[in-house]
Amino acid sequence: MHTVRAPLVPRRTAAAAAVVLSGVLAAGAALGGCEYVYDDGRGPLPTATAPPFTDPALPQDPRRNLPVTGAELDQWVEQVLPETAGQVFHTGFGLLKAGTTRQESTGHLPSGTYSLTLACKSPRRVSFTVRNGELALVDLSLRCGTSRVNVIHVANDAVLSVEVAAQSAANFAYRISRL
Template identity: 80%
Template sequence: MPRQAAAAAAGAAVVLSIVLGVGAVLSGCEYVYDDGRGPLPSATAPPVTDAALPQDPRRDLPVSGPELDAWVQQVLPETEGQVFHTGYGLVVAGATRKESTGQLPSGTYSLTLACKSPGRVTFTIRDGEFALVDLSLRCGTSRVNVIHVSEDSVLSVEVAAQSAANFAYRVSRI
């Protein structure tokens, strides 16, 4: 019996080898039917784009007078907290404008920053020598920062831009 089992195992191995070999050879075969026609044209639809109105190129240009007041009302909407200081204006290209808030009692405040310019505007808010906020803001957006003043202080505000810009900021108690 052991001799028959060995012969059966050897036979099974040979059959398995042949099946695997034939399978490997046939796996590379593909049936191709040639009916004499050329390839079908591929339909290329034009890309779909959303309808967009062209933007006003003057949208990001600084304004003055009543237009500036209207812009400030838009970017610094009314807040529920007590407003301690609001500042806004125009900074000329390449210059830095410096302002200061009134006396702020110690506490936590919301500082909202906004600008209107084709470029970025840099805001630096300091409590003495310590910078509470130092950021370059992409115009067209508003930014709200939470700051904490540990003792009564007057904050200094520096606004700088590479191109003429409107700026606005508001300090309100949370």
């Protein structure tokens, strides 16, 4: 009897073919995956590109935080302490030299609730402390260029003390008005 044998394939070739076949199958599975499409109702994106934004931002005036005097100080105070609907009991403003502190007192305030508006103009922060006797009603370091409004309550008739301190030259302004 005569047996026909199939030609033998070397083991290395069979192993290499198996690796190539598994790589092709993996790539086919990755490329043949499903794509998820979500319709959000907005339609297709425009194909034209928007023109580049060319409006340059103007740099801020470096002098805007420098303290002023005279008519400029009066104009600044009118700007940062606008008129109020309530009765104004006390307004204070001025110029502080670098490293100085100023202490002022209000007139007689009857018991009630008041609005205290604080503002400053300086390259650095300015500290405000408002006291009713030994009790500090407001104690804060204000970033200049902003105004701060605090509501304070005076239980009994009082005279408040207002202390303003600055590390660099500064303008300050404050107003106490009844709510």
